Amino acid sequence: MNREILTIGHLARQTGTKVETIRFYEKNGLLPEPSRTDGNYRAYEQEHLDRLSFIRRARDLGFSLDQVRTLLMLADDRSQSCAAVDAVARERRNEVERKISDLIALKGELDRIIDRCECGIVADCRIIESLSTAGS
Template identity: 70%
Template sequence: MDSPTLTIGQLAKATGTKVETIRFYEKTGLLPAPARTEGNYRAYAVDHLNRLSFIRRARDLGFPLEQVRELLALADDRTRSCSAIDAIASEHRREVERKIRDLRKLKAELDNLIDQCSCGTVDECRIIEALSPAT
């Protein structure tokens, strides 16, 4: 008995991924090319669904595509130590922490600008002044 297959639309719906993104993942090798039907339509298997779900979850967590590629390669070898996976996740966490620090600085700058606003005229607006090029 053959296992059920999915069309690209069904795969997209099942994973919340745009069809164009699925094609991109195929083109870049993150998702293997599926078999084709007699009518030359893509026929995705459960393995494609699982792999795409993995990619989506990793992307939702902010992993860049190159790290997703590395994680997939490591996940494909179930007997390996997971230390390399831990290293990738730790590197990503450091990047997330850096972004959080940068966003906190940005928030402080915006708070400062907003606090200086006296809600007068645009001509007196400190926010517009801070955004405008120095003349």
């Protein structure tokens, strides 16, 4: 039962988050408003730190803030089925898979136009040509 009070700077250092970002999460309803000290400083407790860590890990996995908000809501309701959690995670995985195949296609395109370049002058540049004309 750790009831030490943490400043926003502590949270920032312990999670590798900028102070402004923590305030941003609060303003956007991801992190609950903590109580304040006499000097109006935010006074955080362990649960805030846990929640912030959760947010940061989810963000590192590329979940959008909206998805994180959903995950937090779901996580708070401990007795609910975790099917909804699973759905959010699978949705995120789909997004990542789609992005990967998009980027692989893109890289193919770039390979193709870069390979054609013989590095003469711009007038003969195959890269410029590829960008200037449609299709192939």
